[in-house]
Amino acid sequence: MRLIPLIALQVILVMVHGLQAQSPEALKAAYDAKHVFALRDAVAHSSAPRLYKGAVDASANRVQTATKELQAVIQHDPHSDEAYEAHDLLGNLYFRNGMYREGYGEIVAALRESPNASDAKSMLSIFTALNELPKMSVVEMKPTSMAIEPGSLSLPFQANGKDLKFFFDTGAAISIMGESEAKELGILAKPVEGKMNDSSGRGVSGLRVALVSDLRIGGLHLRNVPFLVIADSGEPWTHAPKNERGIIGLPLLIAMRTFRWTPEGRFEFGLPAGKPDINTCNxxxxxxxxxxxxxxxxxxxxxxxxxxxxxxxxxxxxxxxxxxxxxxxxxxxxxxxxxxxxxxxxxxxxxxxxxxxxxxxxxxxxxxxxxxxxxxxxxxxxxxxxxxxxxxxxxxxxxxxxxxxx
Missing domain, CATH: 2.40.70.10 (Acid Proteases)
Structure with missing residues (x-):
């Protein structure tokens, strides 16, 4: 999505919760400021344009509903700014759900309409590499309760039959492993241009993409799981033991549907989900x-x-x-x-x-x-x-x- 100035949060909240909650200005203010809950509330109290409805459905990870709404935006006016935004929203929706081929198509379409869009351009190289891999799929998902080290976020799993232990990270858009782990697994890693954003703001370069053909975490069995491969000679890997230099990212966590962590040393997933309510979810x-x-x-x-x-x-x-x-x-x-x-x-x-x-x-x-x-x-x-x-x-x-x- 294009970068825009951050609007003061107080103004957005007043517009959403006040008398102007149903106005087009409130919808646009919340959308432009990336204020997802304000946008949800504004859409709930107005006859909102389809772009904003689709954006809310995408933010709630309602893949089928969001796809329907946003594809309708694109079909209505394929060369509009709204169509570009719809492509961008779909690209991000598909990416976090491990639907890389679909995401690649949306990013290519977005750049066709706006060739200089910096956000879409920055994503193209990794989407291109992921698009060339076999499609990731869930073979089986059974509810699982596993013992882990007390206080630890590291989960034991098998990658191509080899025992590993990576920590789970809801802040990682894709799973990651260090170079040494990729070498141990004997998997090829294809170079990717550009940088991956990180919390320091410096970004991570020297990226490569590798494929784990068979991955099992407890009762979750997947095939063709992509990992970003990065150098593991520095932090945070310096003191990490062998076979523990990696991150379990969002696509795998979303595949678990629900997960529960306790500091005493228990990780569970595949638990009964709550009743979805887009108007009250937190x-x-x-x-x-x-x-x-x-x-x-x-x-x-x-x-x-x-x-x-x-x-x-x-x-x-x-x-x-x-x-x-x-x-x-x-x-x-x-x-x-x-x-x-x-x-x-x-x-x-x-x-x-x-x-x-x-x-x-x-x-x-x-x-x-x-x-x-x-x-x-x-x-x-x-x-x-x-x-x-x-x-x-x-x-x-x-x-x-x-x-x-x-």
């Missing part, structure tokens, strides 16, 4: 990021959900949305790390901030707010494991689109 997607509705100081904010993040990051939009809260902050500098390395940014140190989400209220004491850059240009925050570990357990339900804390 989790949606923006592109390939799960987004959770978080209440802070009486204000609803969109936070990305990132189990691969040790710490919760609060970004510049958080500071803009809550200026009074920032008055108690002390200036500091704080490092932000990702697969691409480490950067140090200006931030504010707050004594404590309380976050309500998933049925619980949890506090960060202290809390750090980046006042420049941060982890993501648009999201006020990125929920990490420092908050999630405070719960007795958490469940992610991709059918009902909910995050539940116990």
């Amino acid at each position: 989790m949606l997607f923006h592109n390939s990021s799960p987004v959770v509705d978080v209440l802070v100081e009486g204000m609803h904010l969109d936070f990305t959900l990132d189990t691969g993040a040790v710490d919760t990051d609060l970004n510049p939009p958080f500071a803009k949305a809550l200026p009074d809260l920032m008055k108690s902050g002390q200036p500091e500098e704080r490092a932000l790390e990702g697969l691409g390395g480490k950067v140090v940014n200006a931030s504010l140190l707050l004594p404590s901030v309380t976050f309500a989400f998933g049925g619980k209220s949890l506090a960060l004491s202290p809390a750090h707010v980046f006042t420049e850059h941060g982890n993501g240009a648009w999201a006020p925050g990125n929920l990490g494991m420092d908050l999630l570990r405070q719960a007795r357990a958490f469940t992610v339900d991709f059918e009902a689109m909910t995050l539940r804390l116990e």
Whole structure:
């Protein structure tokens, strides 16, 4: 999607929840600002254009419904700005669900209409490589409960018959493995141009794509699972044991439908899903990021959900949305790390901030707010494991689109 200026969150919320909630301006404001819950609420209270309805269905991961709505937008006016947006929404929807051939077709179509679109251009090389691979498929999915190391996010699985243990990461749009793991598996990795975005903002280059022809995690059996292969000579792999240098990303987690993690050492998936209700769910997607509705100081904010993040990051939009809260902050500098390395940014140190989400209220004491850059240009925050570990357990339900804390 094209980059646009971030609109103040307070203005969007007033427009959505106030008298103008059904206006075209409210719909466009929420859509342009990537405020997925505000857009959902605005669509629910208006006779919205099909693009916005399709965008909400895509954010709820309703593949068939979103495809129908967005294809209708494209067919109505194939060369319009709305058609480009529809192609882009479909490309991201298909990508996070491991539907790479379908996603490739949408990205190519988007670039045909807007050849200089930077976001679509940046995705083309990886989509091209993935399009050339056999189609990923789920052979079998049985409910599974597995013991893992207490406090660990690493899941045991088999790739082409070899035992591995990678950590699961809702912030990873695709699964990843280090070069050493790919060599051990004896799989070929095809070079990919460009960079992969990461939390540091530097990006990761030297990417390659490899195919695991047979993968089993408990009762989940898949064929032809793509992995990005990256160098594993630096962080975060330096101290990772052999056979543990990798990440289980969103396409595999979505294939589990639901999963539950406990800090005591239990990971379950394929659990009975909740009843889907798009109007009340507390989790949606923006592109390939799960987004959770978080209440802070009486204000609803969109936070990305990132189990691969040790710490919760609060970004510049958080500071803009809550200026009074920032008055108690002390200036500091704080490092932000990702697969691409480490950067140090200006931030504010707050004594404590309380976050309500998933049925619980949890506090960060202290809390750090980046006042420049941060982890993501648009999201006020990125929920990490420092908050999630405070719960007795958490469940992610991709059918009902909910995050539940116990």
